[in-house]
Amino acid sequence: MTSARLLVTTLLLGATSFFYLRGGLASYPQSMAIVLRTIGAAYAISAIEAAFLRSGKGAPFLAYAHLVIDQLLWTSIVYVSGGATSGATSFYGLTVLVGAVLIGLRGAAFAAFFGYALYLLLTLGLSAHWLAPPGDQPLATYVLSLGDVSYQLLLNALAIVVVAMLAGYLSERLRQAGGELEVATRRYTEAERLAELGRISAWLAHEIRNPLGSISGSVEMLREGEAMSSEDKKLCDIVSREVERLNDLVSDMVDLSKTRAPEVEAVDVALLAREVVELAAKSRGAESQRVAYEGASGALVATCDPAQMRQVLWNLVRNALQANPPRGVVRVGVESAPGERVSLWVEDDGAGIDDDAKRRIFDAFYTTRAHGAGIGLAVVKRIVDDHAPHGASIAVENARAGPTGARFRVTLPKAP
Numbered sequence: 001m002t003s004a005r006l007l008v009t010t011l012l013l014g015a016t017s018f019f020y021l022r023g024g025l026a027s028y029p030q031s032m033a034i035v036l037r038t039i040g041a042a043y044a045i046s047a048i049e050a051a052f053l054r055s056g057k058g059a060p061f062l063a064y065a066h067l068v069i070d071q072l073l074w075t076s077i078v079y080v081s082g083g084a085t086s087g088a089t090s091f092y093g094l095t096v097l098v099g100a101v102l103i104g105l106r107g108a109a110f111a112a113f114f115g116y117a118l119y120l121l122l123t124l125g126l127s128a129h130w131l132a133p134p135g136d137q138p139l140a141t142y143v144l145s146l147g148d149v150s151y152q153l154l155l156n157a158l159a160i161v162v163v164a165m166l167a168g169y170l171s172e173r174l175r176q177a178g179g180e181l182e183v184a185t186r187r188y189t190e191a192e193r194l195a196e197l198g199r200i201s202a203w204l205a206h207e208i209r210n211p212l213g214s215i216s217g218s219v220e221m222l223r224e225g226e227a228m229s230s231e232d233k234k235l236c237d238i239v240s241r242e243v244e245r246l247n248d249l250v251s252d253m254v255d256l257s258k259t260r261a262p263e264v265e266a267v268d269v270a271l272l273a274r275e276v277v278e279l280a281a282k283s284r285g286a287e288s289q290r291v292a293y294e295g296a297s298g299a300l301v302a303t304c305d306p307a308q309m310r311q312v313l314w315n316l317v318r319n320a321l322q323a324n325p326p327r328g329v330v331r332v333g334v335e336s337a338p339g340e341r342v343s344l345w346v347e348d349d350g351a352g353i354d355d356d357a358k359r360r361i362f363d364a365f366y367t368t369r370a371h372g373a374g375i376g377l378a379v380v381k382r383i384v385d386d387h388a389p390h391g392a393s394i395a396v397e398n399a400r401a402g403p404t405g406a407r408f409r410v411t412l413p414k415a416p
Contacts, residue, residue, distance in 0.1 A: 063102045064110065070095040071115040075122055080134050083142045084123040084149040089156050092119065093163040104175060105168035112164035116157055123149050216243045262305035262386050266415035269309065269344055270300040270334040276313040277332050280321070288326045291317065295334035295344075302342040302412035303390055308383045309344075309412075315376040316346040316408050323350030323406070340414045341391070347399045347407040358396050384410060 074091035081088050092115035099107030125131035126142060127149060133142045222228065223236045277293040313332070320330040328349040337343040353361060362381035384394040391413035399405030 063107065066102065067095055067099050067107065067111045068114060070098065071111065071118055074115065075118040078119065079122055079131075080137065082137075083126050083133065084119075084152040085142075089119060090159075092116065092156075092160055096160060096163045097167050100164075100167035100171040104171050108164045108168040108171065112160045116160050119156060120153065123153060212243050212247050216240060219243070260308075260386075262308055262383070262390070264303050264305055264387070264390050266301050267304050267306045267309065268299045269302045269304070269342055269412065270296050270298065272306065272310055273313055273332050273334045273344060276310060276317060280314070280317045280330070283318075289321060289324050289328050289330060291321070291330045291332070293333070294331050296336075300334050300336065300342050301415040303415045304387060304392065304412050305383075308386070309410075312380050312383050312410060313344065313346065315380050316410075319376050319408075320346050320348035320350070323348045325349060336414075337411055342412045342414055343409055344412070345407050345409040347405060349399070349405045352398065352404045353396060353406045361396060362394075380408075387412070 071092065074088060074095065077088045077091065078086040092112075095115055096108050096111045099109075099111035101107075103110070122131070126133065127145065219236050219239050223233060228236070273295055274293050277291050281291045317330060317332060324330060330349075331347040333343075333345050333347075335343050335345075362377050364375060364378040381394065384392050393411045395409050395411075397407040397409055399407045
């Protein structure tokens with residue numbers, strides 16, 4: 001915009017020289033002085049503005065200052081070219097467009113208000129004889145009666161308002177389209193990454209799961225041997241846990257790469273949560289912890305895909321078990337929420353999640369643990385996002401049970 005102002009002021013200087021200097025500088029000394037000083041000030045201000053922009057400081061202030069200076073520039077041109085009836089009043093609309101580009105609807109409205117206020121003050125000043133027309137300009141070009149300039153005031157007010165409304169509307173639509181384009185680009189990139197992950201996952205599922213199954217079966221056969229010492233059995237337990245962890249990792253990668261639209265129906269999510277809690281309490285890795293259901297005892301029916309929501313709860317419970325300290329408690333609850341909604345939450349006694357981690361916790365391959373791939377919560381987020389058109393959402397909160405811990409809350413619409 002600074003370059004555009006320099007271009008416009010240069011063209012203005014050229015036009016002024018062409019029209020005024022043809023008759024000699026002495027023909028219009030006062031008007032020429034005003035115009036040349038105004039253009040010189042615009043050049044100086046543009047240089048200062050460019051220096052500030054190069055430093056990267058005060059960009060919002062500079063944007064508004066840009067609009068103020070430009071409207072002052074046009075007001076001086078209007079003053080020396082006929083006042084209320086000057087054709088240079090159209091330049092006010094140009095600055096309104098600049099305001100829409102720089103700031104948006106607020107910038108367009110500010111430029112329109114400030115420009116018309118200057119035009120109104122100039123017109124009233126000339127009509128009330130507080131301000132005399134330039135002595136070197138033909139007096140016949142200036143309409144000084146307030147009654148005669150009322151039409152010009154109304155016409156210019158209407159023109160500036162229309163330009164401001166159109167410019168503001170178009171700028172907001174452009175910003176919205178830019179945001180939608182950014183979202184679409186991000187989704188396309190995510191889809192490309194998931195497609196690549198799907199190919200890797202399919203290969204992993206084939207190449208890793210078969211050996212894992214053989215290892216798990218062999219360990220179980222060794223465990224049943226009579227010659228096994230207690231120390232050997234502990235080693236077998238470690239192998240079994242690591243085999244299960246690898247199998248879960250492969251499953252998570254496959255789940256993350258699969259994109260299936262949810263098939264929503266009325267689901268008793270309270271019953272679903274109790275089933276997940278019962279399954280998690282018997283799973284490997286929960287021996288030193290407790291998984292408790294603290295939700296509604298009766299039925300709570302929500303609209304969701306039952307298989308996908310079961311997976312969401314299972315991943316959240318598994319994530320809580322991994323975040324918990326030994327002898328910690330994982331609490332699962334389902335309750336009614338305001339606005340005809342149902343809330344499912346999973347809470348742990350871990351170290352909690354700081355603000356920076358909360359912003360990235362659902363990103364694929366982001367993890368705060370030493371042993372973790374950061375896929376389970378990404379699967380959760382993808383499933384909830386797929387349910388978003390049906391009214392689902394997910395949030396991360398601080399745990400209610402103590403000073404530490406985290407609570408993941410999934411909100412679903414109640415079934416009719």
